[in-house]
Amino acid sequence: MAHPPRIQAVAFDAFGTLFDVYSVGLLAEQLYPGKGAALAELWRNKQIEYSFIRSLSGRYKPFWEITQDGLRFAAARLGLELDAHRCTQLMNQYACLSPFPENLGALRSLKAAGVPTAILSNGTPDMLAVAVKSAGMGGLFDHVLSVDAVHQYKTAPAAYGLGPAAFGCPAERILFVTSNCWDAAGASWYGYTTFWINRAGQPREELDFTPSATGQTMDEVVDFITRSRHK
């Protein structure tokens, strides 16, 4: 976007954006040597697919539960035995993810600059509370918004509507930050100014949209906001 609107607040996606889901793959590889990457990828894909299908059909179920459903399917599909102990280990790992290395510093910079911040996530309030604490991000967000409040997952408009409602400003004045390109599409369609953190250099999803900005790390998000606020 050549002239993005002045940004008044920032809303972050959580899983994959603030919290690095890669550590799940490491544990999966320990539990299932040679299959960890495949399990982690299919698990993630199924978790997201189930969120779409359930929202489309009006069959909401909390994200913690569909995360476990996705794990169960992925293990079965790959022929991996998922006993109760391994299931608990993997789910616990998902509950306590590490932040990406630069994220804490970036969030502290925004806090110091007085930029209002939020998490806007598919995760349940409990999942988000544990993840924020586990990542050392306590006190860095003004709002922790879960789609559980509306029982609809992203990319449903009701889910994205939580941001403007919490900040009390139009979506275009909020920078929605996500590493998930489909999430950037949904947020752009809703009306947010969007930043896609494309850490892995992926092609853009073919969804007829362009994020307002793209970068590779959270530090570039801070730069974007700083520039926007000093225009």
Added chain:
Amino acid sequence: MAHPPRIQAVAFDAFGTLFDVYSVGLLAEQLYPGKGAALAELWRNKQIEYSFIRSLSGRYKPFWEITQDGLRFAAARLGLELDAHRCTQLMNQYACLSPFPENLGALRSLKAAGVPTAILSNGTPDMLAVAVKSAGMGGLFDHVLSVDAVHQYKTAPAAYGLGPAAFGCPAERILFVTSNCWDAAGASWYGYTTFWINRAGQPREELDFTPSATGQTMDEVVDFITRSRHK
């Protein structure tokens, strides 16, 4: 289901159920040796993912176009050069899929038995007309129903509503037949009696549902209907 209702009509999913999408993989392998299976799988996954995302966000775009969008993303993601000629070749292959070997005989059996039949598909009316003709299935369906009429993809209830509206009977009296387990979930939630053709012996999706019946070929669908109608 121990006592399914008496079946009055049958609605078939099209792609993957009536029409074998495997031939696309064969062409893909010719064009991109060693990468054909990966391209076909990611293409299919993206096509479906885009249908979910667009329906959730109220951003309908015809299935032919999102099929091409999915192909473009899949090729880019896998680092495969998709020039206009190869794109056309692959899309043309998708337009003229072969039926699974037993399907024509099964459909003729249903026709001979006087069972009303429909296609209920995400495909556009044009795609379905070409596919039906190409597969030699002309005259075998009473209704060819495209979600294009409601601009919402499965698993949106509006999409499944086309079946009862066309047949003039409740969903539970219609057997919805699909090879896509997520489609069987959506149809079951909507109220159809459902038959999941599980050709590849896949695990069931973890979506808290049980199809009314499961089998490996279309012939088992005919048996199920015959038994239902002679109770």
